[in-house]
Each structure stands twice: as C-alpha cells, then as structure tokens.
Amino acid sequence: MDAAMTDKSPLAPTSFPELPEIAGVTLRTRRAGYKAWERHDLTFVTLDEGTAVAGVTTQSKCPSPEVELCREHIKDGKARALVVNAGNSNAFTGSRGRAAVDAIVDKVAGTLGCAREEVFVSSTGVIGVPLPADKAEAALDGVLDAEPCSWEQAAATIMTTDTFPKAAYASAVIGGTRINLVGIVKGSGMIAPDMATMLGYIFTDAEVAPEFLQEMLAQANRSSFSCITVDSDTSTSDTVLLFATGKAGNHRISGYHSDGADAFQAALDQVCLELAQLVVRDGEGATKFISVAVEGAQSNESAHKIALSIANSPLVKTAIAGEDANWGRVVMAVGKAGEPADRDRLSIRFGNTIVAEGGMVVEGYDEGPVAAHLKGKEVDIGVDLGLGEGRATVWTCDLTHGYISINADYRS
DSSP: OGGSSSOOOOSSOOOOOOOOTTEEEEEEEEEOSSSSSSSSOOEEEEOOOOOOOEEEEOOOSSOOHHHHHHHHHHHHHHEEEEEEEEEEEOSSSHHHHHHHHHHHHHHHHHHHHHHGGGEEEEEEEEESSOOHHHHHHHHHHHHHOOOOOOOOHHHTOOOOSSSSOEEEEEEETTTTTEEEEEEEEEOOOOOOOSSSOSSSEEEOOOOOHHHHHHHHHHHHHHHGGGOOOSSSSSSOOEEEEEEEEOOOOOOOOOOOOOOEEEEEEEHHHHHHHHHHHHHHHTTOOOOOOEEEEEEESSSHHHHHHHHHHHHHHHHHHHHHHHTOOOOOHHHHHHHHTTOOOOOGGGGEETTTTTEEEEEEEOTTTTOOHHEEEEEESSEEEEEOOSSSEEEEEEEEEEOOHHHHHHHHHOOO
C-alpha cells in the first residue's frame, strides 16, 4: 500500500508550509520504479563543497547497509550528496544489498568528483528485497539532468505509507546574521525509539563545526524523535541527517560558547520536534494525536520510560480510539513499566480533569468532561507519580482498524 492509495490523515496540517531555499542545497527527484507505482521514488540532493554533516541512526541490531554506510561516513563530517530510495528498504539483503549501495555511492562520487565518504544513501520500504541497483543507477543518470524541484516535491518523493508530505522550518540570528533551517521527514508506521522516525533530513545554511553539529543533533533528538511512538516497533532503516552548508556567512559555531549557539540549538530543537510530531499525526490509521505527560517521577529517565509504557500500550491506545475514559488502563501501563511508582500517590488526568488519585477514583468523579475531551482529535493524558522531580512528555496516536488494514496488506 502506498501514499497514493491512502486517504490523508485527519490529523494532517491544512497545507504544506512555505519554506525558503537553503543556499548550497539543490533538490531533484526521479522515478526509479522500485514498486509498481506511477510516482517519483528517488530523491537526489547535491550539497556545495564545505558542507558539514551529522546524524543519528536506528538502534536496531539488524540495520540496513545504508544505515551502516551512514555511520561510517558521518565520522568524516563532510557531505556532497544524499540519495533517498522509497519503496524498498534494502534491509536484510546480505551482500547484494551492500553491493547496490556501493554502486550508488560510486556513481554519485564519480559524477560529482567527490570522496565516497561524502555521499549518503537511505532507503525505506519493504524489508528483505534487494534494492535493484540497475534501476537506481538508471534513475541517477536521469536525475542528474533534471530540473531542481521544490521542498514539497522532495518531501513527497521520500514517502511510503505516509498520507501527506512533512516539513518544518525555523530561523535564528547569529551575530547579526540570519540563518535558516528546513527539514523534511517521512514516517507513519514502524515508529518507536530509539530513535524514532523513519527518514528525516534537515538542512541549514549556518556554518557549524561537524563535531558540534553532531552534539547539537543528538541533543535535539533526545527531546523529539526519541519521544514519539506509533506502534512500538523500531525500523531497520531509521536515519536523521543534518547538513550545514555554511553559506549564510555567520561566524563559525564550534561550541556552546560560540555566539548564537543557543539560538541555533533552539531553532534545531523546534524543527526536530515539529517533524517528530508530524510523523505521529500521520501514524498509520491514526485519528487521535495523544500527548502523554508524566511528572513526579524519581528521574527524567524514569518518567520517560513510564510515559512510553503508556503510549505504547495497545489497551490505552484502543481505549482512546474508542473515546473510552478507561483510566484503569493507564494505571496498568504505569505499573508494568518497571519503574518506581506508588499506587497511593498516583494521580491521573484526561485533559484538565483529574480522574483518579490516592489509589482510587476521585470522589464525585463526573465522566462528562472527560468524554467530551476524548471526542476531540487532540488528547492529553497526565500522570503525577508524587515521588520526585522527574518529568517527560512523549507523543503517540490511537490504534484503529486502519492500522491493521494498512499493515495486513503492506506487501500487496
């Protein structure tokens, strides 16, 4: 099943955002024909010389060869090109899969006259089917002569079961110079930490030292992509890459002592969070966007684990899908998380209404306001453990028949 066959998520934004060009970045797309669809499925991004790169990748122990290549190439901190294939993840494909990636890298490096380590490749889609290198190379022959495309076209080309293209934008002022960040992302299923997205790419015209760029992306990831979940499953291909062309003309950011470093981090945090939440809003079959906020835990890490236990619970997610104020399922999810909790200190709220505290339902509990809250598209669940200062928020979606339909027919 692909995006063209799927109705747009009811949680989707009303329109694609207006995005500025990023100096030093050129986008092109082409149809490689990885699946039987009439759409572009290969994205080719060229980056000017001097572009720095940072990245975070899946924690899966069965990563794709593309992920392994990205990990190797990120060490050099330089980038000249990005190739993204949609419709085939090329994961669990042995030597044939790695050979296909090497063929793409060699072709791009030879064409651009750059080092192999400056070429990055991602693939997303069905697991276990080798990427057809001949189709990839033929598409690259054509895309090199193609006219540059828009951010929206690039965002649409990297989609698989997504129902809408996803992008975010932020800017900051560094020493009197305005810098821009634009990000695109795809993902709607097989979404869970660490880190949680399918494929995401962020581009900025700021000049940032590669080592510090990596540190900043890791920090942004901890509060965004690693705080979302759709179905508790972590992909073999998850990748987020951040490219900094240095074309804005700002003073080089090399550490948090640098002028404007905090402003750049805030802008990067904003883009990553918006992209992450867009992935949840396009969760397969989703009808509700759910925020789970946990406070009063013994530590932030403990709060994070408890929040994910709630967000990943099929019982909680199906109750929200059915607009059922079943707070007992939240109690269950807190208790099974394996983190410190005290039943008699626990309080739970839906929206602004506290439904349970002190180990039992609140006296005079009126389910009316909660039922009204659950009828909306945005649902807030709050938990206070009453144990300490730890807090965390994660985002998820409900679990509906639509998720089953999409994944039952995925390969067909």
